[in-house]
Amino acid sequence: QVQLVESGGGLVQAGGSLRLSCAASGSIFVINVMGWYRQAPGKQRELVAVVASGGLTNYADSVKGRFTIFRDKPKNTVYLQMNSLKPEDTAVYYCTLSDQYSGMDYWGKGTLVTVSS
Numbered sequence: 001q002v003q004l005v006e007s008g009g010g011l012v013q014a015g016g017s018l019r020l021s022c023a024a025s026g027s028i029f030v031i032n033v034m035g036w037y038r039q040a041p042g043k044q045r046e047l048v049a050v051v052a053s054g055g056l057t058n059y060a061d062s063v064k065g066r067f068t069i070f071r072d073k074p075k076n077t078v079y080l081q082m083n084s085l086k087p088e089d090t091a092v093y094y095c096t097l098s099d100q101y102s103g104m105d106y107w108g109k110g111t112l113v114t115v116s117s
Helices: none
Strands: 002-007 010-013 018-026 032-039 046-052 057-059 067-072 077-082 091-099 105-107 111-116
Touching (some): 002 105, 018 032, 032 067, 032 077, 046 067, 046 077
Antiparallel strands (some): 018 077, 032 046, 046 057, 067 077, 091 111
16 A cells, blocks of 8 residues: 655745645656646646656646745655646645556645735
8 A cells, every 4th residue: 555645735925935845755666747727616636747767747737837846766756846827826735656667656645825916
C-alpha cells in the first residue's frame, strides 16, 4: 500500500504564489509517475501536472508557464510550485502516484487552494 499526504494549500490573492507538497510512503516501486489533479466545485477532476520518475513532465495548457512540478526522489516527495495564481485555479488539489509495476493508482485526500480576486 501507498499513502500520500498533501500539504501547502490555503488562501491567496490573485497573482500570488503557493507551493504544494506531497509525501509518499509505503511500498513504492522505483518506476512511477507522481503528480497533481484538481477539482473545482461543479467540475470534473482534471490533470494539472505530472512528473515521471525519469523526469519527464506534462502540464495542462491552463497552467503552463505558471506552475512547475518537481520531485525529490530520495524523499518520495513531489512539489507543485504555483505562481501567478488566478481565481480559476481555485480547487481541491489531489496528489496522485501511479505505480508502473502494479498498475495501481493512489490518491491523497486533497488540499484546498482558494484564490481570491
